[in-house]
Amino acid sequence: xxxxxxxxxxxxxxxxxxxxxGIDLTIAQGEFFALLGPxxxxxxxxxxxxxGLLRPTSGKLSVMGHDVVNDYQSARRLLxxxxxxxxxxxxxxxxxxxxxxxxxxxxGKENDAWVDxxxxxxxxxDKAYTNMRRLSGGMKxxxxxxxxxxxxxxxxxxxxxxxxxxxxxxxxxxxxxxxLNREGHTIILTTHYLEEAExxxxxxxxxxxxxxxxLDSTHNLLNRIPGKNLRLRLAATSLPxxxxxxxxxxxxxxxxxxxxxxxxxxxxxxELRNADIKVEDMELIEVDLEDxxxxxxxx
Amino acid sequence: xxxxxxxxxKEILRFWKVSFQTVAAPVITALLYLLIFSHVLAxxxxxxxxxxxxxxxxxxxxxxxxxxNAFANSSSSLIQSKVMxxxxxxxxxxxxxxxxxxxxxxxxxxxxxxxxxxxxxxxLFFVDLPVAQPLLILTFAVLGGGLLGTLGIIAxxxxxKFDQMAAFQNFIIMPLSFLxxxxxxxxxxxxxxxxxxxxxxxxxxxxxxxxxxxxxxxIAPEISLTVVGVSFLALSWITLRLLKSGYKLRG
Numbered sequence: 001x002x003x004x005x006x007x008x009x010x011x012x013x014x015x016x017x018x019x020x021x022g023i024d025l026t027i028a029q030g031e032f033f034a035l036l037g038p039x040x041x042x043x044x045x046x047x048x049x050x051x052g053l054l055r056p057t058s059g060k061l062s063v064m065g066h067d068v069v070n071d072y073q074s075a076r077r078l079l080x081x082x083x084x085x086x087x088x089x090x091x092x093x094x095x096x097x098x099x100x101x102x103x104x105x106x107x108g109k110e111n112d113a114w115v116d117x118x119x120x121x122x123x124x125x126d127k128a129y130t131n132m133r134r135l136s137g138g139m140k141x142x143x144x145x146x147x148x149x150x151x152x153x154x155x156x157x158x159x160x161x162x163x164x165x166x167x168x169x170x171x172x173x174x175x176x177x178x179x180l181n182r183e184g185h186t187i188i189l190t191t192h193y194l195e196e197a198e199x200x201x202x203x204x205x206x207x208x209x210x211x212x213x214x215l216d217s218t219h220n221l222l223n224r225i226p227g228k229n230l231r232l233r234l235a236a237t238s239l240p241x242x243x244x245x246x247x248x249x250x251x252x253x254x255x256x257x258x259x260x261x262x263x264x265x266x267x268x269x270x271e272l273r274n275a276d277i278k279v280e281d282m283e284l285i286e287v288d289l290e291d292x293x294x295x296x297x298x299x
Numbered sequence: 300x301x302x303x304x305x306x307x308x309k310e311i312l313r314f315w316k317v318s319f320q321t322v323a324a325p326v327i328t329a330l331l332y333l334l335i336f337s338h339v340l341a342x343x344x345x346x347x348x349x350x351x352x353x354x355x356x357x358x359x360x361x362x363x364x365x366x367x368n369a370f371a372n373s374s375s376s377l378i379q380s381k382v383m384x385x386x387x388x389x390x391x392x393x394x395x396x397x398x399x400x401x402x403x404x405x406x407x408x409x410x411x412x413x414x415x416x417x418x419x420x421x422x423l424f425f426v427d428l429p430v431a432q433p434l435l436i437l438t439f440a441v442l443g444g445g446l447l448g449t450l451g452i453i454a455x456x457x458x459x460k461f462d463q464m465a466a467f468q469n470f471i472i473m474p475l476s477f478l479x480x481x482x483x484x485x486x487x488x489x490x491x492x493x494x495x496x497x498x499x500x501x502x503x504x505x506x507x508x509x510x511x512x513x514x515x516x517x518i519a520p521e522i523s524l525t526v527v528g529v530s531f532l533a534l535s536w537i538t539l540r541l542l543k544s545g546y547k548l549r550g
Binding site for chain 2: 014048051052053054055072073074076077079081083085087088089090091092100101103104105106107108147148
């Protein structure tokens with residue numbers, strides 16, 4: 001089957017700055033894929049290249065087998081992109097704007113039913129005739145997603161869709177996007193909320209300084225770091241030197257230790273006892289994607 | 300075709316929804332010019348035999364309003380969507396650069412024609428205006444609107460902030476339109492300034508357009524038509540190059 005997204009040896013430079021340094025990535029149809037990385041890693045650059053907002057310095061990108069440069073019209077018809085910023089056209093209401101958006105893709109009245117379905121699914125029915133300017137931030141975010149879906153694209157890219165969105169709306173958006181995925185849409189998302197990527201995405205690529213530094217199933221990535229995290233609240237300002245190699249993070253009296261084996265708890269506790277440090281609270285936590293992410297970014 | 304048609308329709312609706320500002324306001328401005336200048340100058344100036352100054356003024360004002368509004372339509376739409384960021388929704392679509400150009404161009408021409416025709420309609424209350432060659436009038440109106448619509452697209456692509464757009468408008472469009480013979484015949488100027496006027500493409504648009512009404516002008520309409528037609532084609536070519544290269548729109 002043709003992959004939803006195929007990226008071969010893509011480089012992108014802005015003057016002397018190399019934003020992307022040889023990206024290779026294949027995303028199959030129907031995948032729910034996450035693109036993670038710290039700020040400036042090149043996630044948005046990669047998305048903009050797929051969308052045709054930027055042109056690659058070298059390399060090839062295709063959407064469902066259509067090259068985004070040479071066959072841009074077919075590629076763009078198959079792709080829906082939700083931009084990161086809350087941008088909108090102040091002249092029109094939600095329904096007008098969505099119909100225009102579908103119209104740009106060559107779709108006419110036959111698509112109106114789908115537009116209405118998107119409006120309803122995203123809880124925009126009450127706002128369908130409201131001018132974009134008058135919508136609240138959360139409603140604008142929904143309209144932005146609706147706009148990317150107006151032409152029913154099989155591949156949907158969401159660039160930080162839940163940034164600055166409250167919990168309720170976030171839940172609603174994910175339910176909707178999960179439904180799209182079940183109905184066969186390929187979903188690619190970038191997010192800063194790693195727990196979202198962990199629960200939603202089957203596969204993850206991590207970017208760092210314009211390179212893919214990890215590409216694996218979420219399950220395998222989580223298994224990369226064995227053991228658990230031990231989080232303690234301690235009545236101490238400094239730790240015994242023997243414990244510092246295990247320390248993962250520290251924040252106002254809370255210390256998190258990475259334990260490759262659970263049995264090491266005993267060692268930690270005995271060292272603390274020897275140093276006469278009192279344990280005020282204790283918690284054992286599963287390794288999450290954030291730990292993997294931090295580990296890889298640190299390397 | 301549907302894509303281009305949709306963009307054209309959206310561009311028309313965009314100005315029509317705020318027609319107080321985009322149609323009524325320029326008509327009022329043109330009328331004020333008409334009242335003031337005709338009141339002050341009507342008894343002193345007669346440009347052509349048998350044509351009152353007020354009548355002489357009207358085609359010039361019509362064309363000036365048409366040109367300025369054609370420019371305003373494409374340029375303001377582009378700069379606004381660039382500053383707001385919503386231009387991304389156009390750039391994500393399969394619209395080709397030619398379709399993009401044509402949709403903006405046609406909408407600009409329509410806005411110019413609507414404003415120009417409105418000035419005419421209102422002016423008819425004040426003075427009788429002959430129509431010697433209607434086809435010439437229409438040709439110059441469409442070509443003039445196209446020329447300025449194209450220039451508006453160029454300005455909209457180039458400008459990154461409202462400030463730069465205002466500079467383009469105030470330092471290029473305004474002087475060229477005011478110094479084009481809207482208010483006078485260039486024959487009344489000293490020889491040096493007559494020569495300078497011949498370098499102004501706006502002069503040919505106004506003079507050719509006026510020729511359509513009175514059957515006479517400062518120069519032959521064929522020359523004006525050639526200058527305006529060639530300028531329009533040259534600017535269109537430049538605009539299409541810019542759009543194709545993605546200049547300032549796609550990195």
